[in-house]
Amino acid sequence: MNSWLVCFNPACRARLGIDEVLYNCPHCGGLLEARYDFTAFEATAMKRTWRERRMDNAPLSQSGVWRYREMFPFLADTGPVVTLREGNTPLLQAPRAAAYGGLANLTFKHQGFNPTGSFKDNGMTAGVAQARKLGMSRVACVSTGNTSASMAAYASAGGLDPYIFIPNGNISYGKLAQALEYGAKTFQVDANFDQILALVRVLAERLGIYLLNSINPFRIEGQKSIVIEMMDQRDWAVPDWIVLPGGNLGNVSAFGKGLREMKALGLIDKLPRLAVVQAAGSSPFYEYMAEKGLTPFRAQEHPETLATAIKIGDPVSWPKAQFEIETTNGVVERATEQEIADAKAVIGKCGIGCEPASAATLAGIRKLTAAGVIAHGEDVVAVLTGNVLKDPDYIYRYHTGQLQAPDGSPIHPAFGNKPVTVPNDADRITELIGS
Numbered sequence: 177m178n179s180w181l182v183c184f185n186p187a188c189r190a191r192l193g194i195d196e197v198l199y200n201c202p203h204c205g206g207l208l209e210a211r212y213d214f215t216a217f218e219a220t221a222m223k224r225t226w227r228e229r230r231m232d233n234a235p236l237s238q239s240g241v242w243r244y245r246e247m248f249p250f251l252a253d254t255g256p257v258v259t260l261r262e263g264n265t266p267l268l269q270a271p272r273a274a275a276y277g278g279l280a281n282l283t284f285k286h287q288g289f290n291p292t293g294s295f296k297d298n299g300m301t302a303g304v305a306q307a308r309k310l311g312m313s314r315v316a317c318v319s320t321g322n323t324s325a326s327m328a329a330y331a332s333a334g335g336l337d338p339y340i341f342i343p344n345g346n347i348s349y350g351k352l353a354q355a356l357e358y359g360a361k362t363f364q365v366d367a368n369f370d371q372i373l374a375l376v377r378v379l380a381e382r383l384g385i386y387l388l389n390s391i392n393p394f395r396i397e398g399q400k401s402i403v404i405e406m407m408d409q410r411d412w413a414v415p416d417w418i419v420l421p422g423g424n425l426g427n428v429s430a431f432g433k434g435l436r437e438m439k440a441l442g443l444i445d446k447l448p449r450l451a452v453v454q455a456a457g458s459s460p461f462y463e464y465m466a467e468k469g470l471t472p473f474r475a476q477e478h479p480e481t482l483a484t485a486i487k488i489g490d491p492v493s494w495p496k497a498q499f500e501i502e503t504t505n506g507v508v509e510r511a512t513e514q515e516i517a518d519a520k521a522v523i524g525k526c527g528i529g530c531e532p533a534s535a536a537t538l539a540g541i542r543k544l545t546a547a548g549v550i551a552h553g554e555d556v557v558a559v560l561t562g563n564v565l566k567d568p569d570y571i572y573r574y575h576t577g578q579l580q581a582p583d584g585s586p587i588h589p590a591f592g593n594k595p596v597t598v599p600n601d602a603d604r605i606t607e608l609i610g611s
């Protein structure tokens with residue numbers, strides 16, 4: 177056997193078959209992760225193969241996920257893979273954002289360039305491949321919007337039926353629209369993300385539907401490709417920091433695992449530090465880590481944030497996230513609604529743009545440099561997780577001074593850019609623009 181599942185709980189570590197339909201350890205309930213026999217892996221040869229694939233027109237070589245498939249060899253053959261040419265997302269320099277964040281230089285890795293506009297595509301192509309390998313015909317997820325958009329697209333492209341469960345009225349229209357357009361059966365539930373996850377677990381079990389939330393270990397495997405591609409694009413030079421937003425904490429778990437494996441395989445020579453940023457109104461992991469594990473993990477019952485993508489009070493992957501933060505000597509920060517909104521407008525003004533949750537990165541960086549945790553000259557990559565068009569309503573409200581925090585307090589648009597209504601009159605418009 178070249179691949180297997182293992183329980184993440186250090187007190188258990190049960191070993192399980194790679195093709196078992198499991199989301200948690202049957203012995204202790206712990207999280208699961210995929211493991212591989214990497215003895216034949218040769219770093220220098222692999223780096224060359226991955227570069228060569230960039231010039232190859234085969235669909236799997238063109239995918240910024242499957243190009244790196246030797247890092248997650250859970251498929252005996254690639255027949256079940258559905259690719260929409262995910263990954264291939266750029267590294268973008270952003271001097272204005274760097275200055276705002278208190279840095280000399282800042283690079284964004286923009287996952288919003290993915291086929292459905294978020295980083296979820298990196299993991300979903302892997303999760304859907306496993307679903308097809310297992311012969312499942314139906315897949316389901318609960319989502320704050322991006323997972324559902326991604327799952328709908330990949331499942332439909334692969335001939336599976338997608339079933340989506342979302343918190344009623346609490347996801348952006350851009351994301352809901354994608355789910356409908358990609359043909360998912362969509363259920364809007366009057367409950368929050370955490371409650372719906374419990375519901376979907378029951379339904380998946382009862383109806384034999386394959387669950388594709390980020391507790392699914394194969395999604396985490398696909399999401400590792402974000403940091404693998406990042407290192408490849410940087411010619412394997414490791415940054416000092418990788419900064420990302422945290423919601424359900426699947427992505428930081430994937431980044432940490434990918435980085436540790438790259439180091440063990442000799443692809444990189446050190447680990448970067450990971451910094452996770454949560455929205456202040458939805459920050460159970462921040463609270464927990466601030467107490468240094470002295471108190472048990474406490475879920476937040478009523479998480480609140482306008483960054484609906486990360487409005488999660490009971491993140492399932494927190495034990496993995498804690499391990500990866502501690503292993504990389506990382507940190508957890510939180511940002512207020514005002515801080516996220518202004519950081520988002522700054523990223524927009526760089527000509528880059530992102531959705532609200534993604535902007536938590538720059539808001540967090542600004543705080544971490546001010547506190548002296550990140551130094552001005554350090555090499556920082558921030559991961560923008562979603563596309564600017566995911567949530568246009570938020571943008572319009574911000575720039576026109578109508579955005580309000582969940583508690584009703586106004587958000588002051590420090591970087592507001594209000595549209596101007598003008599008469600059809602060249603003289604008047606000339607006067608307004610100025611000569």
Ligand code: F0G
Pocket residue numbers: 294296318319320321322323324390421422423424425426427428485486531533534561562
């Ligand atoms: N950024 C965006 C744009 C997201 O959609 C999410 C999560 C995150 C950050 C947080 O990532 O959960 O791995 O810590 N969205 C999920 C969803 C929960 O359902 O689309 P995480």
